Amino acid sequence: MSHEIRTPLNAIIGLSELQLNEPMSPNMRQRIEQIHRSGGLLLGIINDLLDFSKIEAGKMQTEKAIFNLAEVVEHLHTLFYVTCRDKGLQLSLSIQDELPLWYQGDALRLTQVLTNLLGNAVKFTQKGGIELRIYGQASPDQIYHLTFFSLRYGYRDI
Secondary structure: OHHHHHHHHHHHHHHHHHHHOOOOOHHHHHHHHHHHHHHHHHHHHHHHHHHHHHHHOOOOOOOOEEEEHHHHHHHHHHHHHHHHHHHOOEEEEEEOOOOOOEEEEOHHHHHHHHHHHHHHHHHHOOOOEEEEEEEEEEOOOOOEEEEEEEEEEOOOOO
16 A cells, blocks of 8 residues: 555655756746655655554554765755745754764664654744754763754744
C-alpha cells in the first residue's frame, strides 16, 4: 500500500523540483514552489500515518545509519523558510558549536519529529518568530545525548 501512495506523490515532488531549475516568471515560480512544498508536506503526513500503522502492528524499526546533523537542519530550514517568510515570521535554527556534526541514528525519524514540532510552531505563531536550538552533552563513553528546544516568540496573546 505504501508504494502505491508514495510513487505518484514522489513523481509530483520530483517533477516540481526539476521545474524549479528552469527559467520562469516569478508568479509561476511561486506556484511551483507551493506545489513542491505542499507535496513534501503531504508526503510527510503520509509517512507519519504509515509509521503509526507500523507502530501499532509492532513492526516499526529504526535505522542506525551515519548522518550529518547539519544536513538535517538545512533540510528543515528549506522546508519552513518560505512559509515563515510568507507569514512574516523569523526562523532561526541552530546547533551548539561544540557538537560534532556526524551521528549514528535514524535521520528520517528525527526529521519527521522536528518537522512536526516546527510545523506546529509555524501553524500556531501569528507574529514574531520560531527558533529551534540543538544542544548536546557527551556521556563518558562519548555517546551524545541531544536536546531539541523549540521556542515561539512574539506570539499572539489569547
